[in-house]
Amino acid sequence: MKKQLFTIILLVAVHLVEGQEYFFPERNVEWEQKQPKDFKINPEELQKAVGFAEANEYSGSRDLRIAILKGFEREPFHEILGPTKKRGGPAGMILKNGYVIAQWGDTKRVDMTFSVTKSFLSTMAGLAEDKGLIANVNDKVGGYIWDGTFDGAHNSKITWEHLLQQNSAWSGALWGGKDWADRPPKEGGIDDWKFEKPMEPGTIMEYNDVRVNVLAYALTYVWRKPMPVVLKENIMDKIGASTTWRWHGYDHAWTEVDGIKMKSVTGGGHSGAGLFISAEDMSRFGLLFLSNGKWKGEQLISESWIQKAIEPSKPNVNYGYMWWLNRKGDRHWEGLSQNIYYAAGFGGNFIVIDRENDLVVVTRWLEPNKIGEFMTKVNAALK
Numbered sequence: 151m152k153k154q155l156f157t158i159i160l161l162v163a164v165h166l167v168e169g170q171e172y173f174f175p176e177r178n179v180e181w182e183q184k185q186p187k188d189f190k191i192n193p194e195e196l197q198k199a200v201g202f203a204e205a206n207e208y209s210g211s212r213d214l215r216i217a218i219l220k221g222f223e224r225e226p227f228h229e230i231l232g233p234t235k236k237r238g239g240p241a242g243m244i245l246k247n248g249y250v251i252a253q254w255g256d257t258k259r260v261d262m263t264f265s266v267t268k269s270f271l272s273t274m275a276g277l278a279e280d281k282g283l284i285a286n287v288n289d290k291v292g293g294y295i296w297d298g299t300f301d302g303a304h305n306s307k308i309t310w311e312h313l314l315q316q317n318s319a320w321s322g323a324l325w326g327g328k329d330w331a332d333r334p335p336k337e338g339g340i341d342d343w344k345f346e347k348p349m350e351p352g353t354i355m356e357y358n359d360v361r362v363n364v365l366a367y368a369l370t371y372v373w374r375k376p377m378p379v380v381l382k383e384n385i386m387d388k389i390g391a392s393t394t395w396r397w398h399g400y401d402h403a404w405t406e407v408d409g410i411k412m413k414s415v416t417g418g419g420h421s422g423a424g425l426f427i428s429a430e431d432m433s434r435f436g437l438l439f440l441s442n443g444k445w446k447g448e449q450l451i452s453e454s455w456i457q458k459a460i461e462p463s464k465p466n467v468n469y470g471y472m473w474w475l476n477r478k479g480d481r482h483w484e485g486l487s488q489n490i491y492y493a494a495g496f497g498g499n500f501i502v503i504d505r506e507n508d509l510v511v512v513t514r515w516l517e518p519n520k521i522g523e524f525m526t527k528v529n530a531a532l533k
Contacts (some may be wrong), residue, residue: 165372172437172508173248174446179482181430184249185533191251194246195531200254202527207240207517208498214262221496222420226331226340227237228298231400232416232423235517237261237497245440245510257429259515260394264418264495267397267425268362271417272314272371272472274377276386276455283372287311289456295368299324304348312351312448313365314471315463319348320361325403325414327421347354355466362417362472365501370405374413389445391431398423411459417472420496428518429512436501458492483522486529494521507532 175181214234222228241255253470278284284294285339287310292300300306304321321329331357334343336380349356366377373380378397386395399415400423406412416423439446443451450451459471466475468481476483476490483490498516502509502525511528513521 162370163368167409172441173433174441175248175390178206178392181243181250181433184246184251186251188253189246191246192533195260196252196528199244199524199527199531200252202241202524203242203376203513203516203521204240206517206520208509208517208522212237212239214497217497218420220338221304222333225334226323226330226343227330229421231325231327231402231421232419233398233401233426234419234422235260235426240513240515241429242511242513242516243429244512245433246435247508248251248437248440253429255429255514258392258394259435260396260426260428261499262419262495262497263425263427263432263499264420264497265424266495266499266501267419268417268472269493269501270397270425270435271362271377271382271415272368272459273385273451273519274373274380275310275314275365275471276451276459277380278369278372280452280455284310287314290456291368292504297371297372299368304351307351307505309351310365311471312367313361314459315352315355315465315469316357316361316472317352317353317355317463317465318351318364320364321348322361322364324360324367325400327363329358330409332358332360353465355463355469359420361416361419364436366399366417367405367414368493370414371413371506373452374407385435385438385450386431388448388450389434392428394424395427395431397425406431418495429514432501432512434502436512440505440508440510483525486522486525494518 158491186196221394224412238259239255241257241258244252261307267478289295291308291310292306308318323432323520332345397415403414404411405414442453443449443456461470462475467477474494475489477488487506488495489506492500494500498518500513502511
């Protein structure tokens, strides 16, 4: 009897160590809420954080065509190439153990997310590796894509990991976008940027949407399906996301795979396009990562992939596979866990994963330089 009791206690202990049980909402139902005090969270301090988010709206125009053109006016030849949408006001959700403990604004409104899209795109690469479509992220991409995109002494060195960590230094043009014209250096001019020799792949992180779109293009050929279909079938349907989200590419970004015309999507929205989605669906995606890729007992994306995705890259300790990391570095939020990681997009769109506190935090249209202060206020409510 004592041995049986010990076994039961041991199993319970192992269960508690292995991971927190989370609540997973059904599709098309009101997300279950709990009071902050149910988790010993200070409701007054939490409300201060919410009030801060509401009071610090992104200062750019709500007409995102204007905000985009103004925000990237330094780029040569920059123009709107894909769909845009006027945005709403500040909105967001805070989940604790999967339950909503705070929300503000219109959480069902579909808006652009800009570079938050990149974290969805990197997940498509993770699924490809999980399913054996990519044998290893350290493989050369040219071994999979043989149409010339990765030809040449320089581009042939590029691996999937280089693309995922944004240190590929891929050289060329895609859908009219030139790698050297995307977010050029503050110094110099067109001739300097155009004729500069590319860096060695894997040595320097360069935030660059043309190269991110090359990853989306390559994954479209590996999957032999459009990325929105892959995302819908493997992730969004299974986590009960709404039917309102859309993933766009540039208007002219069409390619042909197996005789079928397909749109190659973008990993951001700084020329239009990217993922258009609600705060609630963003929160579901965040909850999937909080639970290490498992939803209601089904492993949708492997824990091993998530661990790789949030490992610091050598050139930038604050960046993994298209997730930002709160490690000690240029983008560290002082006083907060170094294990926090997050998706971030132009205009103040964030999905923050805090496993140590079992939190998912989603914000829309928060002044981007206020995110650290906002998270500090959220953290103050936990003490």
